Amino acid sequence: MAGTIVMKFGGTSVADSERLKRAARRIVARREEGNRVVAVLSARGKTTDELITMAEEISPAPDPREMDMLLSTGERQSCALCAMAINDLGYRAISLTGSQAGIVTDTSHTKARIVEVRADRITHALDDGAIVLVAGFQGVSTTRDVTTLGRGGSDTTAVALAAALAAEVCEIYTDVAGVFSADPRIVPGARKLPVVSFEEMLEMAASGARVLQLRSVEYARNHDVRIHCRSSFDDRAGTLVLSEEETMERPLITAVTHSTDEARVTLIGVPDHPGVAGRIFTALAGTNVNVDMIVQNEPVSPNAQAEISFTVPRDDLRMARAALEPMVGEVVADVRTDAEMGKVSVVGAGMKTHPGVAATVFETLGNERINIEMISTSPIKISCVIRADQVPQAVRSLHAAFDLGSDGVAAEHPFRAGAAT
Numbered sequence: 001m002a003g004t005i006v007m008k009f010g011g012t013s014v015a016d017s018e019r020l021k022r023a024a025r026r027i028v029a030r031r032e033e034g035n036r037v038v039a040v041l042s043a044r045g046k047t048t049d050e051l052i053t054m055a056e057e058i059s060p061a062p063d064p065r066e067m068d069m070l071l072s073t074g075e076r077q078s079c080a081l082c083a084m085a086i087n088d089l090g091y092r093a094i095s096l097t098g099s100q101a102g103i104v105t106d107t108s109h110t111k112a113r114i115v116e117v118r119a120d121r122i123t124h125a126l127d128d129g130a131i132v133l134v135a136g137f138q139g140v141s142t143t144r145d146v147t148t149l150g151r152g153g154s155d156t157t158a159v160a161l162a163a164a165l166a167a168e169v170c171e172i173y174t175d176v177a178g179v180f181s182a183d184p185r186i187v188p189g190a191r192k193l194p195v196v197s198f199e200e201m202l203e204m205a206a207s208g209a210r211v212l213q214l215r216s217v218e219y220a221r222n223h224d225v226r227i228h229c230r231s232s233f234d235d236r237a238g239t240l241v242l243s244e245e246e247t248m249e250r251p252l253i254t255a256v257t258h259s260t261d262e263a264r265v266t267l268i269g270v271p272d273h274p275g276v277a278g279r280i281f282t283a284l285a286g287t288n289v290n291v292d293m294i295v296q297n298e299p300v301s302p303n304a305q306a307e308i309s310f311t312v313p314r315d316d317l318r319m320a321r322a323a324l325e326p327m328v329g330e331v332v333a334d335v336r337t338d339a340e341m342g343k344v345s346v347v348g349a350g351m352k353t354h355p356g357v358a359a360t361v362f363e364t365l366g367n368e369r370i371n372i373e374m375i376s377t378s379p380i381k382i383s384c385v386i387r388a389d390q391v392p393q394a395v396r397s398l399h400a401a402f403d404l405g406s407d408g409v410a411a412e413h414p415f416r417a418g419a420a421t
């Protein structure tokens with residue numbers, strides 16, 4: 001039997017009619033090679049952002065269930081239009097919502113997790129010779145409501161379908177030529193990585209390299225899915241995400257990643273006795289806020305109180321405040337927040353066996369007069385929280401300090417420094 005391929009096209013790759021038709025032609029080309037083809041599409045261009053703005057204009061705190069009803073429409077548009085384009089090319093295509101495609105999730109609206117994929121409807125359509133288009137980023141919950149999978153979630157839809165269909169490969173078509181040693185929009189001389197290990201890609205995605213959603217990488221690793229991240233604008237090979245055993249090279253540093261969407265929360269006057277931190281973070285977990293870095297400043301004298309700072313994605317700040325404010329006066333003296341934080345990280349499997357990476361990171365940022373506000377490490381990553389406006393400069397200087405660029409690759413992608421869209 002012919003092999004199955006899952007192709008995923010991101011928002012930029014279907015942004016206008018020309019691009020959408022180009023995606024349709026690429027999908028058909030794969031079908032003409034004899035494959036069974038499932039394509040997952042994102043919402044066009046900035047559609048998801050526009051839908052979020054629309055909701056915020058109506059309500060200061062939109063109901064998450066209704067938010068999901070709204071957001072899921074973006075990817076449905078792309079799929080229906082692409083099915084029309086493919087039908088005009090002489091092939092039969094059907095578009096399916098996440099729910100129709102059998103993507104079953106838990107009930108946490110706006111950041112649901114896939115719990116099961118019932119792919120029988122897709123399998124039947126493929127058996128009938130159709131090309132199947134699936135609306136990314138969405139599913140149906142165990143209580144039968146429409147859910148969405150968090151920003152960038154179409155990557156996870158694609159990987160989950162590839163796993164369920166035992167696809168040969170999950171191709172992620174995007175607006176850059178693959179996974180780079182840094183965001184090519186910030187570092188024009190960044191190098192395209194031919195392969196990257198799951199271990200490194202997980203750290204990269206977790207620390208802001210949004211080219212693949214973190215969940216999609218976790219899912220691929222757990223279900224042995226082969227990811228090929230590549231350009232939707234040309235045919236060259238992109239980046240393969242492979243198991244640690246398959247990636248021979250162990251460079252000291254693989255990439256510099258960043259995020260400019262962090263917020264810091266500082267709790268003042270935290271009593272220094274057991275159980276307090278537990279209460280605070282249980283309250284946050286209850287609202288599904290993702291806490292990243294946590295730092296506790298111990299009291300200087302025996303009866304003094306501690307201070308706890310942590311970072312959350314800026315989008316979660318409102319929820320974090322709402323969870324913590326009831327504790328003011330009772331558990332903590334005050335809650336302060338700063339919404340303009342960012343983070344820069346260096347990732348590399350080689351740092352496990354090489355001391356001195358942290359020293360180079362701190363020295364480089366120090367030379368740029370960038371103040372490090374918080375630090376966290378894993379065996380293969382060092383992250384520093386800094387001010388959001390200093391992030392681009394920090395990324396460029398660390399990329400240069402670890403000599404990650406290579407001459408001549410700038411021509412591989414169409415970006416110049418500061419040309420972010």
Ligand code: ADP
Nearest residue numbers: 010011012174175179180182183185209210211
């Ligand atoms: P899509 O709409 O195709 O899902 P995304 O915007 O989600 O695309 O992800 C692609 C973007 O990720 C690129 O345009 C690039 O600016 C950004 N990016 C950040 N870090 C990296 C990196 N290390 N390698 C490649 N792209 C990166």
Ligand code: ASP
Nearest residue numbers: 042048137151152153154
């Ligand atoms: N459209 C959604 C977003 O912008 C999902 C995706 O593109 O993967 O986050």
Ligand code: MG
Nearest residue numbers: 010152210211
């Ligand atoms: Mg994306």
